Every structure is written in structure tokens, then in C-alpha cells.
Amino acid sequence: MGLEKHDASHYMKLAYEEMLKSVPDLDIEKKSPLVGAVVVWPDGTTEAAHRCHTRDGHHCEQTLLDDMNPGKSFDDAELYVTLEPCVADARSQDKTSCSERIIDARIRKVYIGMLDPNPRVYRKGQDYLIDHGVSVSLFDAPIAAQIKEANELFIRQFGIKSTEDYRKLNSNILPLLSEHAVAYYCKHAAINTEDGLGHFWDRMLERHVVERRDKEFALTTIGAICFAKDTKSYCDPAVAQLVVTLKSQTILNPTGSHIEIRSPYSGPMVLITEVLEEWAEKHVIKRQDRDGKNTESRYLIHFLVMKEALINAVAHRDYDGTGAYTQFRILDDRISVENPTRLERVSLKNLQDFTAKSNPVNPELVSIFQDIGLMERQNAGMDTLSNSSPRPVFSYDGHILALDILYSDGSYLEFLERRADIKLNEMDRALFEYVREHTKVTRSEIERAFKLKERTANSRLKKLVDIGALVIVKEGSSRTTFYQVR
Numbered sequence: 030m031g032l033e034k035h036d037a038s039h040y041m042k043l044a045y046e047e048m049l050k051s052v053p054d055l056d057i058e059k060k061s062p063l064v065g066a067v068v069v070w071p072d073g074t075t076e077a078a079h080r081c082h083t084r085d086g087h088h089c090e091q092t093l094l095d096d097m098n099p100g101k102s103f104d105d106a107e108l109y110v111t112l113e114p115c116v117a118d119a120r121s122q123d124k125t126s127c128s129e130r131i132i133d134a135r136i137r138k139v140y141i142g143m144l145d146p147n148p149r150v151y152r153k154g155q156d157y158l159i160d161h162g163v164s165v166s167l168f169d170a171p172i173a174a175q176i177k178e179a180n181e182l183f184i185r186q187f188g189i190k191s192t193e194d195y196r197k198l199n200s201n202i203l204p205l206l207s208e209h210a211v212a213y214y215c216k217h218a219a220i221n222t223e224d225g226l227g228h229f230w231d232r233m234l235e236r237h238v239v240e241r242r243d244k245e246f247a248l249t250t251i252g253a254i255c256f257a258k259d260t261k262s263y264c265d266p267a268v269a270q271l272v273v274t275l276k277s278q279t280i281l282n283p284t285g286s287h288i289e290i291r292s293p294y295s296g297p298m299v300l301i302t303e304v305l306e307e308w309a310e311k312h313v314i315k316r317q318d319r320d321g322k323n324t325e326s327r328y329l330i331h332f333l334v335m336k337e338a339l340i341n342a343v344a345h346r347d348y349d350g351t352g353a354y355t356q357f358r359i360l361d362d363r364i365s366v367e368n369p370t371r372l373e374r375v376s377l378k379n380l381q382d383f384t385a386k387s388n389p390v391n392p393e394l395v396s397i398f399q400d401i402g403l404m405e406r407q408n409a410g411m412d413t414l415s416n417s418s419p420r421p422v423f424s425y426d427g428h429i430l431a432l433d434i435l436y437s438d439g440s441y442l443e444f445l446e447r448r449a450d451i452k453l454n455e456m457d458r459a460l461f462e463y464v465r466e467h468t469k470v471t472r473s474e475i476e477r478a479f480k481l482k483e484r485t486a487n488s489r490l491k492k493l494v495d496i497g498a499l500v501i502v503k504e505g506s507s508r509t510t511f512y513q514v515r
Contacts, residue, residue: 037109037140041168043067043077044109044142045175051089052081062145062183063176064089066110068103068136090114090127094134103134111142111168111176114154128157142168142176144237144392146187151237152392167392170399177235188234189241198230198246202239205248206256210297214256217401232400237393250348251393254298261295266352266369268295269343271308273359281312281361293354298343298394302403305339305357306332312359330364330434334417338432340403342368345390353429362443364434372425380423380430382500383415420514422497424448442498449496460489461498461514469502469513 048065064080066089078093087096090110094103114127131139139158145151158165167173177184189195203211203226211229214220220228233239238252248256253263260267273290275282282288290312294304309332342355346368356367370390379385398404414421414432421434422445442461446453453461456479463478464470470478476486490512493499502511 037166038169038172040067040069040075040107040109041140041142041172043075044111044140045172047077047079047089048111048142048176049179050079050082052079052085054081054086060182060186062112062180064110064112066090066093066108068093068098069107069109070103071105088115088127090130091125094130103136106134106136107138107140108136109140109142109168112180113141113143113145113150113152114139114158115145115150116153116157118149118153126154128154131158131163132161136163138164138166140166140168142173143180146184146235146237148187148240155392167395170405184235185231188231194246195225195227195230198239199226202246202248205253205258207258207297207300210256210299213303214299214397214401236396236400238397249393251391251397254348255394255397256297256299258297259295260297264348266346266348266354267298268293268354269298269301269304269339269357270294270354271312271357271359273312274361275359276361279361281359299397299401299403301340301343302336305336308357308359309335313364330436331417333413334421334434335364336403337413338364338366338421338434340398342366342430342432344394344398344404346370347390362436364436366432366434368430368432369428370430372430377423377425380425381497383411383420385411422448445496445498451492451496453492457489457492461493464493464499464512465514469511471509471511475512 044065044067046065047067048063051061051063051065054061061080065077066079067075067077069075076093076097078089078097080089081087082089082092083096090108093108108131110127114131116128117126125133141155145154155165168176189198211226215222215226215229218232220232222229230239233252234241238249238255239246240249248263250264254260254267257263271290271292271294273288273292275288277285277287292308294301296304313330313335339355339357346355347370353369355369356365358365358367375385395404417434419435421432424431424433442453442458460475460479463475467474472483472486472490475481475490476483479486481489490499494501494512499512499514502513503509
């Protein structure tokens with residue numbers, strides 16, 4: 030019998046607590062990191078290890094996988110480790126890296142507390158695991174912050190140490206950045222700037238927004254995307270574009286003229302919420318006139334839903350090479366956020382079911398957004414989208430991932446019909462509304478309510494499932510099949 034399974038945050042906490050038991054390496058002068066790891070087998074049993082747990086110099090992955098469990102199967106196990114696993118380039122030639130050990134053990138899922146600030150390891154361990162078929166996620170932000178705080182001295186070894194370094198950053202890098210973006214970040218990330226930007230530069234080096242190259246410093250691509258005055262000059266696809274296409278005499282466009290607007294934004298992405306507020310104020314407000322004097326305004330779509338959709342598109346898109354812009358489209362019946370990307374780390378079905386787990390394409394950018402509250406714990410944004418009504422609809426054509434947010438439940442079926450290029454009849458619509466009203470129903474309940482034969486009920490339900498209006502859910506020991514609105 031296996032033990033009780035817990036959610037991921039429980040094991041993250043166990044790994045953090047194990048990390049605090051770490052023992053310093055005896056044979057190196059530099060500050061060694063505090064590292065803890067917890068393995069969770071499929072039956073729910075766990076085991077933990079910390080750095081130098083069994084002997085000096087042994088990383089906790091080596092201790093856990095080889096020293097403590099020689100010959101044991103790790104098939105389908107999960108690993109929670111507070112520091113990114115090392116790679117071959119960062120170890121002596123006669124030593125196997127932790128990333129290689131994890132692959133050899135056939136562990137299917139790894140959670141990482143913080144990326145290794147050592148440039149020889151940074152992101153390479155994470156990418157090595159992903160390239161070899163391992164699912165990788167980051168720890169929740171609060172625990173990740175505790176891990177970094179405990180490892181402050183280790184992290185600072187790869188940061189800046191002299192007044193001359195600060196002077197170089199202020200003279201060479203600061204002019205490339207938006208003054209407003211820097212001030213916005215410092216304010217919302219609670220960075221003290223009373224004595225200058227020293228604490229800001231420390232954070233930028235920790236986040237790898239700025240990196241040391243020999244004796245100089247350089248702005249990374251992610252740094253430019255977050256803070257540069259003109260992001261496009263550094264990274265061609267780093268643009269968010271507003272596209273407004275509205276017919277005349279509609280709820281958003283009561284004028285007699287068709288509206289077509291394109292407005293690209295190529296400024297620092299830490300300010301994307303301010304930009305979205307400007308777009309929404311101009312184009313997404315429904316205005317109701319009271320007595321010809323007072324005007325009450327409200328968003329047709331909750332601002333938090335629009336924000337989550339756009340921020341996630343900006344944070345998780347592929348910025349390599351060239352490509353189309355991230356589009357924020359305002360249309361007559363919906364808002365569509367379109368993101369040029371490759372679905373390699375998540376499936377379309379998991380997105381459509383709102384069960385996708387976060388495997389950030391750009392973890393440094395995600396960290397910057399989390400610093401200032403644009404993104405919260407992992408998958409919080411997915412919860413916001415899932416709980417909105419009507420639920421947004423994901424689609425993917427092989428190049429563009431689109432998230433369509435309908436203005437009202439009334440337009441939901443019409444949108445799905447257009448997307449699937451089919452026409453529902455009155456019975457289909459009535460059946461859909463019945464399922465919506467009753468939350469979830471079985472096929473036999475549909476047969477009784479609409480006096481349908483089994484074959485006819487199956488056919489109509491299948492049509493609604495195929496266009497994405499309904500989803501099939503199996504529950505209970507008997508695997509009872511229910512239908513509910515997606």
C-alpha cells in the first residue's frame with residue numbers, strides 16, 4: 030500500500046526543509062549552495078537528501094539516486110530539488126552530472142526551486158532534462174523566494190562586488206533601459222533605491238537580465254524584452270500589437286463607420302499592464318448613459334481575465350529568431366489573444382481542459398513578472414481563465430496559439446459554430462442549455478428529458494463535444510460518464 034499523495038507544494042516544502050540541513054564542501058574555498066531533494070515514488074512514498082548527506086562533495090541528487098537507493102527503480106517517480114541540477118560542463122570529467130543521473134534513473138517529472146546562478150549551469154540543467162523528455166516545473170514563488178534568501182551568499186558569488194561594477198552598469202546599461210520601467214519595477218518589487226541602483230543591479234544579475242562578459246556587462250535578450258526603451262531593436266518579435274476590427278452599429282462601435290486599428294507596442298514588457306489598461310479604456314468599455322449626465326462604465330470582459338491572457342502570451346512565447354507579433358485582437362463578439370509559438374511543452378488538449386501545468390519557456394521573464402505581481406504562483410493564471418464565464422477557448426493551427434474570450438454566454442455557441450464551420454439546430458441548442466443549467470448530466474438523463482432514443486442522444490452529444498461545447502467527464506468506481514459545458 031502506498032502512502033497518501035499530497036499536492037506539489039507539500040513536497041516543495043519538504044525539499045526546502047531538507048535543504049537547510051546541507052553541509053558545506055570541505056575541499057573548496059567558494060561558498061557552496063544549500064540544496065535539498067525529495068523523491069516521490071508512484072505509490073506516494075518519499076525519501077529526502079541534502080548536499081553532502083552521505084559524504085563530502087556529493088550532490089544531493091547523487092546521494093538520493095545512487096548512495097541511498099542503489100538498484101532501486103525510479104520509473105514514473107517525481108523529483109523535487111531546490112537547485113537546478115548540474116550539467117556535464119560544470120563537473121570534473123570523471124564525475125557524472127546530476128542531470129545525467131536523473132535521465133538514467135528515468136524520473137518523469139522534476140520540480141526546480143531556483144535556477145543555478147553559475148553561468149556554466151544556468152538553464153542548461155533545466156533544458157537538458159526537457160530535451161530528454163522530462164517534464165520540468167518551477168517551485169511556487171513564495172518557497173522559491175525562501176530558497177534564494179537562504180542561498181544569498183552563494184548567489185552573490187556570481188553577482189557584482191565593486192563600486193566600479195556599479196559605475197559601469199550605470200553608464201553602459203542604464204541608458205539602454207526605460208527610466209519609467211526601472212522605476213516601476215523597483216517600486217513593485219520593493220527594491221530600495223534611496224542610495225542608488227545597487228540593489229536593482231544585484232537583482233538584475235541574479236535574474237540574468239544583465240550578465241557579466243569578461244570584465245564588462247551586457248543586456249540579455251530577456252533583459253531587453255523586460256526593460257529596453259525599444260524592445261524590437263533587440264528582438265524582432267518582442268512586440269505586442271493591438272488590433273481592433275469592429276463593424277458599425279455594434280455594442281463596441283455605435284458609430285456608422287467600420288473601425289480598423291493597428292497599434293504596435295514595442296516598449297518594455299514590465300509595463301504591459303499599463304498598456305493594456307490604455308487599450309481597454311479606449312476600446313473595451315461599455316458605456317451606459319444615465320439621465321444624459323452621469324456615465325457608468327464597466328469592462329465587457331473582466332480586466333483580470335484580459336490581463337492573464339496577454340501576460341501569459343508575452344511570458345510564454347518563443348522569442349528566438351523572427352516571427353509574428355503577439356496580437357491582442359478586439360472583435361465584435363470576442364477578444365482574441367494570438368501568440369506565435371510551438372506547442373512542445375504542453376498539449377492543446379490540456380490547455381483546452383485548463384489542466385496544463387506551467388513549463389515556462391522563458392523562466393527569467395516569468396521571474397521578473399512574478400517580482401512585480403504580474404504573475405503569481407504557478408498555474409494561478411490558468412485558474413483565473415478557467416473560472417471566468419464564459420470560459421475562454423484555446424485553439425492552435427500549428428503556428429498560432431489563440432485564446433478567444435467571449436463577451437457573453439449568448440455568443441459562445443455562435444463562435445464555436447463558426448470555428449467548426451457547422452450549423453446547430455434548435456434541438457442542439459436546447460440540449461446545450463440543458464447541460465449548462467444542470468452543470469453535468471448523463472446521456473440517459475438527456476434521453477428522458479428530450480424523449481430521445483439512445484442513438485439520437487449519442488449523436489447530438491457527440492456533435493457538441495466535437496465542436497468543443499461540451500466535455501466528457503468520467504467519475505466514480507463505475508466510471509459513470511457525464512457531460513458538462515467545457
